[in-house]
Amino acid sequence: MIDSTRKDALDALDATRAPALRSWIESANDSSSDFPIQNLPFGIFSDEANPSPRAGVAIGDWIVDLDVLHRARLIECEPVFARPALNAFVALGVERWRSVRIQLSALLASGSETIKADAALRPRALVPRGSATLHLPVDIPGYTDFYSSKEHATNVGSMFRDPKHALLPNWTEMPIGYNGRASSVIVSGTPVRRPRGQIKLPDQDRPVFAACRKLDIELETGFIVGAGNALGQPIGCDQAESHIFGMVLLNDWSARDIQQWEYVPLGPFNAKGFATTISPWIVTLDALEPFRTSSPKQDPEPLAYLRHTGDHAFDITLHAHLRPEHADSATKLATTHFKLMYWTMAQQLAHHTVAGCNTRVGDLMGSGTISGPTPDSCGSLLEMTWNGQRPIALEGGGERRFIEDGDELTLTGWCQGDGYRVGFGECAGVILPALQVGE
Ligand code: MN
Numbered sequence: 118m119i120d121s122t123r124k125d126a127l128d129a130l131d132a133t134r135a136p137a138l139r140s141w142i143e144s145a146n147d148s149s150s151d152f153p154i155q156n157l158p159f160g161i162f163s164d165e166a167n168p169s170p171r172a173g174v175a176i177g178d179w180i181v182d183l184d185v186l187h188r189a190r191l192i193e194c195e196p197v198f199a200r201p202a203l204n205a206f207v208a209l210g211v212e213r214w215r216s217v218r219i220q221l222s223a224l225l226a227s228g229s230e231t232i233k234a235d236a237a238l239r240p241r242a243l244v245p246r247g248s249a250t251l252h253l254p255v256d257i258p259g260y261t262d263f264y265s266s267k268e269h270a271t272n273v274g275s276m277f278r279d280p281k282h283a284l285l286p287n288w289t290e291m292p293i294g295y296n297g298r299a300s301s302v303i304v305s306g307t308p309v310r311r312p313r314g315q316i317k318l319p320d321q322d323r324p325v326f327a328a329c330r331k332l333d334i335e336l337e338t339g340f341i342v343g344a345g346n347a348l349g350q351p352i353g354c355d356q357a358e359s360h361i362f363g364m365v366l367l368n369d370w371s372a373r374d375i376q377q378w379e380y381v382p383l384g385p386f387n388a389k390g391f392a393t394t395i396s397p398w399i400v401t402l403d404a405l406e407p408f409r410t411s412s413p414k415q416d417p418e419p420l421a422y423l424r425h426t427g428d429h430a431f432d433i434t435l436h437a438h439l440r441p442e443h444a445d446s447a448t449k450l451a452t453t454h455f456k457l458m459y460w461t462m463a464q465q466l467a468h469h470t471v472a473g474c475n476t477r478v479g480d481l482m483g484s485g486t487i488s489g490p491t492p493d494s495c496g497s498l499l500e501m502t503w504n505g506q507r508p509i510a511l512e513g514g515g516e517r518r519f520i521e522d523g524d525e526l527t528l529t530g531w532c533q534g535d536g537y538r539v540g541f542g543e544c545a546g547v548i549l550p551a552l553q554v555g556e
Pocket residue numbers: 262263335337369483485486
C-alpha cells in the first residue's frame with residue numbers, strides 16, 4: 118500500500134507540471150518563454166539594489182528572490198538561499214528540492230494573491246531578469262566530460278583515424294570520459310580568450326607556439342550532481358538519476374590544433390582546459406520528467422553494471438548560433454537532440470563511480486558533443502566543416518571554418534510541451550583575441 122502522505126506529495130509534484138497550469142506573471146505564459154511555471158529552474162543572481170549573489174528561480178522575464186520569500190516565511194526551508202552558490206540547498210536532498218518547487222508553484226500560479234497583492238513584498242520578491250547579473254549557479258568541485266554521442270565519436274574517428282574503424286572497440290562498452298578542469302568553468306556571458314599553445318604543423322618537425330587557429334565549440338549538456346557518493350561506494354545505474362539535481366547547457370570550447378598534437382596518449386589537456394561555459398539556470402529533473410523518452414538501442418548489451426530499466430533520455434532540442442562582431446544577425450549553425458545520445462546520464466554516473474571514485478554535490482558532468490547524422494545536426498564546427506574543408510556560409514555574408522575573434526557563440530535548448538516549453542536560457546560567449554607574445 119502506498120503511504121498516503123507520499124502519494125499526496127507525488128500528486129502535488131505532478132500538479133506543478135500540468136500543461137494547463139498558468140502563472141499570474143504574464144510573461145511566463147508566453148509559449149516561447151523558456152521559463153514557464155512548469156520549469157522553475159534554480160540559479161544565482163545579483164542586482165543593483167542588492168549586489169550580494171543569492172538564490173533565485175527564473176519565471177517569464179523575472180527572477181524570484183528565494184531569500185526574500187524565505188524571510189517573509191512564504192517558503193518553508195532551511196536558511197540556505199542568501200548564499201553565492203546553490204550547494205547548501207542542493208545538499209538538502211531531493212525531498213527538499215521538491216518541497217520548494219511545490220511551494221513556489223503554488224505562490225506563482227494564477228489565482229494566488231499572496232505575492233501578487235502584496236505591494237510591499239512584490240517588488241522585492243521579483244527582480245526583472247534583464248537587469249540582473251547571473252553567476253555560476255554552484256561551486257563546482259569537479260568537472261568530467263564524456264564522449265557519448267555515437268555520431269560525434271564516429272565523425273571524429275573517421276577524420277583523425279580510419280573511417281572503416283572509426284569507433285574504437287571500447288566505445289560501445291563504456292561511456293568514455295576524461296577528468297576536466299573545474300576551475301575554468303564559467304557562466305554564460307563571460308568572454309573567452311583565444312588560447313595559445315603548441316601546434317604541430319604538418320610540414321614541420323617541431324611544434325610552434327602560437328594562437329589557436331582552429332577554435333571550436335562543443336554543443337553539450339551537463340548535469341549537476343545533487344547527492345554524492347562515498348569513496349569506494351559506486352552508484353548503481355538504476356539509482357543514478359536520484360543523484361542528479363538537474364541539467365544545464367554546456368559549451369566545451371576546444372582548440373582543435375592544440376588538441377591534435379597533445380591528446381595522445383592521455384587525452385585533451387590545454388586544448389580544453391582554458392574555458393568551459395555553462396548556462397546559468399539549472400533545470401531540475403523534476404521539470405524535465407514529462408519529456409522523458411527512450412535512447413538509442415545499445416548493441417552489444419552493456420555489462421550488468423551499466424544496465425538500467427525504463428527510459429533515461431530526455432527530449433531536448435538544441436541549437437547553436439554564431440554572430441560575428443558588429444553583425445546584426447546570428448547564423449544558425451546546427452539543430453540537434455539530446456535524446457540521440459548513446460550513453461545516458463545514469464550510465465555515465467554509474468561508470469564514473471564503479472571503480473570507487475567519489476562524487477560531490479555540485480560536480481559537473483558534460484554529456485560530450487551532441488551530434489546527429491547530418492552536418493547541420495553536428496555539435497562542433499570540426500564536424501560541420503569537416504575539419505575546415507567545407508566552410509559554412511554566414512547570413513549577411515562571410516563564411517566560417519572555425520571561430521574568429523569577436524564571434525559570439527550561443528547555445529540554446531528546450532523541451533517542447535503542449536503550448537509551453539521548458540527551456541534552458543542561453544549559454545553564450547564572445548571570443549577575445551589571443552594575448553600577444555610577452556603579454
Ligand atoms: Mn567535450
